[in-house]
Structure formats: structure tokens, C-alpha cells
Amino acid sequence: MIKKVLVANRGEIAIRVMRSCREMGITSVAVFSEADRAAMHVRYADEAYFIGPSPSSESYLVVDKIIDAAKQSGVDAIHPGYGFLSENADFAERCKKEGIIFIGPSSYAIKTMGDKLTARKTMVNAGVPVVPGSDLVTDEKDAVKKAKEIGLPVMVKASAGGGGKGMRLVNKEKDLVSSIRAAKSEAKASFGDDTIYIEKYIESPHHIEFQILGDHHGNVIHLFERECSVQRRHQKVVEETPSPLMNPEIREEMGNFAVAAAKAVNYSGAGTIEFIVDDKLNYYFLEMNTRLQVEHPITERVVGVDLVKEQINIANGFELELKQDELHQYGHAIECRIYAEDPEENFMPSPGVIRHITEPLGLGVRHDGYVYEGYEIPIHYDPMISKLVVWAKTRQEAIARMKRALYAYKITGVKTSIPFLERIMETPDFVKGKYNTHFIEKNSDFLMFPKKHDKKIEDVAIIAAYIDYLDSLEDLQASVCAGNGKNNWKNCQRRLSFNRL
16 A cells, blocks of 8 residues: 655645645655756655756756655655656656556556557557648658659658647648758757658648546546647647537547557556547547646646545555446636746746736635745746646636636736736637637737837836926926026925925
């Protein structure tokens, strides 16, 4: 039985895992870098261990340091959260060799589904529909040939990619070679692997994912879908469930394929099967995330299941108690990711000290965050500082509740994406549920803020007008006070100045 867990992560996800551990009577252990000495996850944990300098490459990504902390603290298991080492097959295997339970799938499942080419082949063999595409592209000539066979437009993708890195959309044949070179270069720098393949580009795509759970006894279930099509630079910004695109028949079909995909790799733990869906509801397997997703809280809220507790129970070897025909979606949930970014400066990261924070409260509001007043957001990590989740009986009510929560959410000291998210909630396409992954691009005139230099010009004009106003008052003052005599001149000026103020 797991009695002590090390959370190999930081920020809001570390705290979120520790909360479930506390409810289960499990001792939690934090690890922290130099930049995170005063971080909230360190304060919340029962124990904390220093693992190195601020850069993640010298701390949170160093397997030996995580394992050393686990041995020193005497934990039974490690929960990787998301990001960092969560989808590192070697790390999962190392935990197994060290006799430490890895709260996640097997290294085989991580490796198989982490490589997009291998994942495609596995899904084809399992009968899961995949986007038309190629195998490994060996050279530029082969790439051009494959692209012609598939038909433009195509996506050039890094096999080991994620988060939009190593990905290029190609609409014209003349751009194919340069796009392949750019994708390979970016993939090599980001993942140490420049393997490339080509997929047919789906017009008007929707990004829809299914949450799955599998145990060590061969049982797999899905917990329905999440709509993740509000994206900026291939990064999710807003997620919701149920998807406004889906209907019951397609939901059931895709859910069954998600279960089949997980069973194809003997999956155990929590994971996500991602699909790409067009406007005609044709759907194709995109990839699998072999970990807990950032947006998992909206599934928890709508289905009524604590996914972290399920992960721990599965790692303990328990059989799933949840049955597919007993699971239902209740109401509607929306998640907004709050970033320390400046929407007025092309979303540049905005690290700094939190001067004031008022977290939104009230019925149907959940806030997963990790910052506090006086905390300095470090420059070394992802700028996401919290996740704001709302639930309501209907989608319309959920949108209204999110607008209220965003209005109540106040942070000073750093710039945040809150104003941008407020505009999303007001955008007609989003309100109607008629949007896809081109949503932000399509609605850029409504969503984007004026450039800073335009604002400066406006500010200068306002200042100039005010100066003219003051000059006119001074002229009036001179004419009014001129007849008051020398002794009363200054008193007259003071009275007029006071009245003006």
C-alpha cells in the first residue's frame, strides 16, 4: 500500500496532487529548485527536499536527483504530475528498477505512444481511425513525394514533438523543403530527435480529447470528452466539457475507440486520447498523452471523479470500481488557463513579484493555483500560474459564471492573460459554441489588444489636450484676477486653483 508519495513536479499540479494525498492519509514529499525555495508546494508538503539550481535541466529534469530525494525520504511511490519527467519512459523504468512505484503507465506504454509514428502504427493495427499520412520521412525528395501522394495542405510533424514544436503547415509545394528543414531543426533542439513524418491537414479542425482510466487487470473506461480547440500557437487556452460540437452517437463511437486505443498498449493509469475532428464530425486519432492533463479538473467536475485518487488506487493494484455504463456527464464545466503574460505585448512572459491577489470564490468555482502575495514568479518555468474552473447546469450559465469569476480575479505586480480570457468569453463564436482551432486567428480583431505604441500616441494626445486645458484656465485666471488689485492677486489665484482641483 502506498503510504508516502514524492511529487516530482512544482506549481499548481504539485499542490493539486498533494491535496488528494492528504485526503487519502498519504504523506506527501516535495522537491524544489533554488528558484522554488519559497514556493507554495514546498510549504504545503509534509516534507521537502532541495534538488539543485533553478533551471529545470539542472533540477526537475535530472532523474538521479529525483531518485536520490525519493530514497532519502523513504517514499513508496513517485507521482510525476504533467510536464518534466511525466512522459519519460526511462524515468518510469528507473523507478521500477529502484523498487519505487511510478504512478503512471508502464515504460512500454509511454515509449510506444510517445513516438507518434509508432503510435500511428499501433492505432492502425487496433482499428482506430488515423489521419492519412506517411511513415518516417527519410529525406527531402521522399518528403515531396509523400506530400503529393497525400495531397496538400499537409502538416510536417516531429515524431517526438508536442506543444506545437517541430510542426509546420504547408499549403504550397514550394514551401515543403524549407518547412521540413525548419521542423527537423526545431525538433532536434527541443527533443533531441529530428524524426519527421507528414500528415494530411484537416480543414476546420476541432481538438477533442477523451479521458481514459485503465487498471492492471485489463479494465479500461473513458470519462467522456473535452473540447480543447481554443488554442494560441498550438497551446490550449480554454477547455470545456461537454464539447458543443458532439452528439451522443459520435461521443459513444469516439469513446469506444479511445478505450480500444488504450487497450492496444495494455494501458494502466490516467491518460488522454486526442482526436482531430472536422466540421462534418469525421474524426481521427491524433496522439495519446500518457499522463494527467492540465485540463483534467473539468472532467472531474462534470463526471464527479477524483482522477488523482484513481491514479493512486490503480498504482496500488486495485481494480477499477467505476463502470462505463454508470458514468454520466452532469452539467457543463469550463477551464481558463491564467498565465503571467502581457496580452498587450504579444503575450510576452511577465515574471515579477505578486503585489496583491484576490482569488475568485462562490458557487461552482474552483481555483487551482500556487502564487501568493509577495511571491516572485521565476523566469525559469512555464508562465502558467493557475487554472480557473467553473461548473454550472448549462453551458450558457457556465460562461456567465466564468465571466463573473474572471471579473473577481485580481492580480497586481505582474501582467496576466485575464483580460484576454474575458474577451474570449464575450466573443460571439465562442458564446454560440461555433468555433475550431482557428478561433483566435478568426476573431483576432475582437480579441487582440492594440499595440503599445498606438496606446502611447493616444496617451500623448490626451496629455497635450490636458495641457491646452490648463493653459486656457490660466488665461481665464489672469482675466478674472486682473481687477482684484495687487494684494488680492495671489489669493484669487489660490481660490481658482483650489476650485479647479
